[in-house]
Amino acid sequence: MPLAASLVASTVPRILPTLVLIGAIASGCLDLTLVQVNRRPWGEVDGKEVELFELKSWKGTTVEVAELGGAIVSLKVPDREGEFADIVLGFNDVESYLADTNPYFGAIVGRYANRIAGGRFELDGETHQLPLNDGENSLHGGVRGLTRVVWEGEPYENDAGAGIALRYRSPDGEEGYPGNVDFEVRYLLTRSGNLRIEAEAVTDRPTVVNVSFHSYFNLKGEGVGDILDHEIQLLSTKYTPVDANLIPTGEIASVVGTPMHFVNGARIGDRIDEDFEQLRLGGGFDHNWVLDPWYKPEEPKPSAVVYEPESGRRLVVNTTAPGLQFYTGNFLDGSLIGKGGRPYVRRGGFCLETQHYPDSPNQPDFPSTALRPGETYRQVTEYLFWDDIGDKSDV
Numbered sequence: 001m002p003l004a005a006s007l008v009a010s011t012v013p014r015i016l017p018t019l020v021l022i023g024a025i026a027s028g029c030l031d032l033t034l035v036q037v038n039r040r041p042w043g044e045v046d047g048k049e050v051e052l053f054e055l056k057s058w059k060g061t062t063v064e065v066a067e068l069g070g071a072i073v074s075l076k077v078p079d080r081e082g083e084f085a086d087i088v089l090g091f092n093d094v095e096s097y098l099a100d101t102n103p104y105f106g107a108i109v110g111r112y113a114n115r116i117a118g119g120r121f122e123l124d125g126e127t128h129q130l131p132l133n134d135g136e137n138s139l140h141g142g143v144r145g146l147t148r149v150v151w152e153g154e155p156y157e158n159d160a161g162a163g164i165a166l167r168y169r170s171p172d173g174e175e176g177y178p179g180n181v182d183f184e185v186r187y188l189l190t191r192s193g194n195l196r197i198e199a200e201a202v203t204d205r206p207t208v209v210n211v212s213f214h215s216y217f218n219l220k221g222e223g224v225g226d227i228l229d230h231e232i233q234l235l236s237t238k239y240t241p242v243d244a245n246l247i248p249t250g251e252i253a254s255v256v257g258t259p260m261h262f263v264n265g266a267r268i269g270d271r272i273d274e275d276f277e278q279l280r281l282g283g284g285f286d287h288n289w290v291l292d293p294w295y296k297p298e299e300p301k302p303s304a305v306v307y308e309p310e311s312g313r314r315l316v317v318n319t320t321a322p323g324l325q326f327y328t329g330n331f332l333d334g335s336l337i338g339k340g341g342r343p344y345v346r347r348g349g350f351c352l353e354t355q356h357y358p359d360s361p362n363q364p365d366f367p368s369t370a371l372r373p374g375e376t377y378r379q380v381t382e383y384l385f386w387d388d389i390g391d392k393s394d395v
Contacts, residue, residue, distance in 0.1 A: 034058050034191040035162040037155040042066060043094030048150050050094055053164045060084060061193030061385065068097055069147040070166045070185050072106035072215050074339065077193070077385045080312030085221035087313065089349045092339050098148055101336065104214040107147040108185055108199075109140040111170060111177050112369070113212035114288070114325060114358035117247045121361035123178070123370060124206055130176040136245055142175030146183065146211070156186070160196070163188035172205065179205030181371075194384045201377040208369045209377045210356040216329060216349030217315060219308035223342030227328065227350045228269030233305040234262035234326060236289040240357055240366075241278055247359050248366075252290055260287065265305070268350070272328060283330035284347065288323045288357050300382050304352050307388070316384035317352050322367050325353035354381040 035057050042052035045068060052073065055063045062084075064073040075088045090105045091097055097105070112130075119130040119138035130138035140147065151166040163186060170181045181203045188196040199211045218227050239260050240248040255261040259271040259279060272284045279285070294301035300318035304326070307314045317324070328350050334343040360366040371377050 035157075035189050037157075037162050037164065039153075039155070043068070045094060045098065045150050050150055051153060053153055053155070055163055055187065055189035057161070057189055057191065057193040059193040061189065063187065063189055063195060065153070065164055065166075065187050066094075066097070067151050067153045067166065068094055069106075069149065070108035070151050070187075071097060071147075072187075072213075075195070075215070077313060078387065080387045085224075085311070086339065087217055087219050087221060087315075089216035089218065089222045089344055090339055103216075103331065103336075104140060104147055106215045107213075108151075108166075108183075108211060109214050109353075110146045110183070110209065110211040111141045111175065111181065112138070112208055112210045112361070113140055113214075113353065113355045114210070115139050115245075115247055117245070117359050117362055119176075121208065123208065123361065126178075128176055128178060137247065138176075140214070141177075145175060146170070147214075151183075151185075158188070161188050161190040163196075177207055179203040179207040179371075181207060181209065183211070185211070194382060197381045197383075199377070199379045201371065202373075202375070203371050204373055206370060206372045208361045209371045210360065210369045211377070211379060212321075212325070212353040212355040213381060214351060214353060216344075216351055217306070218349045219306065219313040219315060220311055221340075223338045223340045223344060223348070226345055226347040227308075228272065228347060229267065229309065230350065231265055231267050231307045231309070232262055232326070232350075233265035234289050234324070235303055235305075236291055236324065237263060238290040240288045240290065240323075242281055242287065242358075244281060246282060246286060248288065248357060248363060250363055250365060252365075255289075260285075260289075265307075268328065272347070284328040286325070286327045286330060288325050288355070290357070291319070291322055291324055293322075294320070298378075300380050303354070306350070306352075312388040314386040314388065316382075316386065317354070318382040318384070319354035320378070320380045321354040321356065323355050323357045325351065325355055325358075327351040327353065354379065 038054045043050045062076040076084045115137040119132045131142040151168040186198040259274040304317040336344045357366045360369045
């Protein structure tokens, strides 16, 4: 089925029978019949225990989430033959996630995801200086950000499934950002085996917030070659061009007539090395696509579809965020060895980072990322998993 047609089909609701869910049991396993949640010790950071949570649906889809950085450590989904594979890049141990060489595998990134030019922004007449951890820029919230800190996780359930609620207080001045900010991120594995991520934040002082989720996907399986054979459809007609430091120029440009045009879908490898200045600057795709407003702004809108022909796996991304960073693992070089003992080669994974635009605090024409006392930052992102046999589960 064509990418566009399959996306339309996803809007058709499917009615599932109402089932009685079983509550938490004392053993630490939340057995909901449709979705189970298990937790176990995974390591220690600065004397604090880190737990690893496993979410498993009755269909077999399994997600592992660590309290360290809220990282999605593994995500196992079936192919067209019903065979499961882990489709996200990552490591087996806490130490590898803490290392400077970890390129944010699976992590929650913030306080401000993506880049801020010069590591500096002004808010209400006050200038704030952030760590420079990406050349002349601040990237993904700084040296530790939300990625190399331990969150507190607890299982939860609702009518759609079960998951883990993660909470972290970022103190005033952490990484140079103003205000005490309380973050909560909820990972919900639905009864049909899809993943819904809900992020919220509140502050006691004016600040900026832009949270994203940094999983590297390879729909053939983590460590299985590159992702150049994947086909992608981005439901966007505009993007934000960047300069040599990968900072947006401030322009919102049309994708028409450029390699950035994925509205109708295209094979990644057919476009990634075209003679186009933006691709040369990024070493491939590493750009923010502008997502048009949805008629229900509080509900996730269809944003991207990725299909891998060998396995038949298909990933659909819906989000309430105004932007989507499509990154093709251009900085992977084979030096990192993943969970399965295989090297992660250049372009061995892709990211679809739901977000506000990069450098928005310094770009007055971009949507505001300011968060003030009494307000609540919210973002919802959904990952839907299909195969080309025709399984299109509800969320």
